[in-house]
Amino acid sequence: AQSVTQLGSHVSVSEGALVLLRCNYSSSVPPYLFWYVQYPNQGLQLLLKYTSAATLVKGINGFEAEFKKSETSFHLTKPSAHMSDAAEYFCAVTPSGNTGKLIFGQGTTLQVKP
Amino acid sequence: KAGVTQTPRYLIKTRGQQVTLSCSPISGHRSVSWYQQTPGQGLQFLFEYFSETQRNKGNFPGRFSGRQFSNSRSEMNVSTLELGDSALYLCASSLPGTDGYTFGSGTRLTVV
Numbered sequence: 001a002q003s004v005t006q007l008g009s010h011v012s013v014s015e016g017a018l019v020l021l022r023c024n025y026s027s028s029v030p031p032y033l034f035w036y037v038q039y040p041n042q043g044l045q046l047l048l049k050y051t052s053a054a055t056l057v058k059g060i061n062g063f064e065a066e067f068k069k070s071e072t073s074f075h076l077t078k079p080s081a082h083m084s085d086a087a088e089y090f091c092a093v094t095p096s097g098n099t100g101k102l103i104f105g106q107g108t109t110l111q112v113k114p
Numbered sequence: 115k116a117g118v119t120q121t122p123r124y125l126i127k128t129r130g131q132q133v134t135l136s137c138s139p140i141s142g143h144r145s146v147s148w149y150q151q152t153p154g155q156g157l158q159f160l161f162e163y164f165s166e167t168q169r170n171k172g173n174f175p176g177r178f179s180g181r182q183f184s185n186s187r188s189e190m191n192v193s194t195l196e197l198g199d200s201a202l203y204l205c206a207s208s209l210p211g212t213d214g215y216t217f218g219s220g221t222r223l224t225v226v
Contacts, residue, residue: 034215043118043204043217090157100147100162100208101170102215107156 002027004093006105014113019063019078021108023091026072033074034092034102035065044090050074061085086112116140118207118218126224132193135221139186139207145169146188147215148180151202160203163188195225 007022025031032051036044048059055067065076074091088109092102119138127133139146147170148160159172163182180190186207192199202222206215 036217041222043120043219044206046214046216049214092157100145100164100215101159101172102147102149102157102206103159104149104157 002031002093002095002103004091004103004105006089006091006108008108009106010109010111012111012113013081015083016080019076019081019085019110021076021089021091021110023065023074023076023105024072025074025091025093027093027095029095031093031095033065033067034094035059035063035074035076036090036092038088038090038107040087047076047089081110081112083112083114086110118205118216120203120205120218120221122221123219124222124224126226127195129195129197129225131195132191133195133223134189134191135203135205135223137188137190137205137207137218139188139205140216143207143209143216144186145208146182146186147206147208148188148190149204149206150174151204151220152200157204160190192223197225199223200225 003026005024034049035047047063048057050067058064063078088107090107091105121136145164147162151157162170166182177193182188202220204220206217208215
């Protein structure tokens with residue numbers, strides 16, 4: 001069965017500092033992986049996705065993630081945090097083939113301090 | 115182009131009642147999935163419809179049901195509401211053969 005683990009339910013960084021949000025997955029088949037962001041009282045916005053092409057994926061708002069099969073990881077990074085990055089971030093996995101079902105991690109709340 | 119539209123945005127219902135939520139996908143998207151989001155359980159998959167057929171189902175009781183119409187719009191219904199059904203219900207749509215899911219803003223259901 002597939003699962004996603006996000007290490008750290010809360011991450012706090014200073015404005016301008018590196019953002020690193022961790023995601024590990026388990027999957028018996030090559031997975032498709034996603035990072036979503038959720039602002040208060042809103043839905044989920046897709047940041048980036050890995051679908052078995054390049055292992056380094058660039059997304060919106062300066063975020064990127066690297067798929068590491070040997071470590072079963074898909075960590076999200078951003079070189080310099082902005083105040084507007086404060087939100088909740090979710091990592092998700094789905095088996096290839098577009099089943100329409102995403103399995104989400106528990107989420108990581110990112111706090112950005114001035 | 116228009117995004118995924120969910121109506122209503124907010125809903126308050128009494129325990130025991132039933133509720134119907136609506137989701138209009140992006141034009142051309144034939145897959146619609148539903149998720150329940152709660153502070154305790156996080157985001158959980160309810161079900162997915164493709165071309166009016168339920169293709170996947172999560173681990174929820176039979177009180178939760180859905181359907182999809184020929185224009186790909188989808189509804190989900192919850193009968194005999196319980197306090198624990200209070201949640202943000204999100205729907206997502208996608209094109210066939212791709213792996214990008216676009217979410218709506220959700221319907222916040224409160225059961226009192």
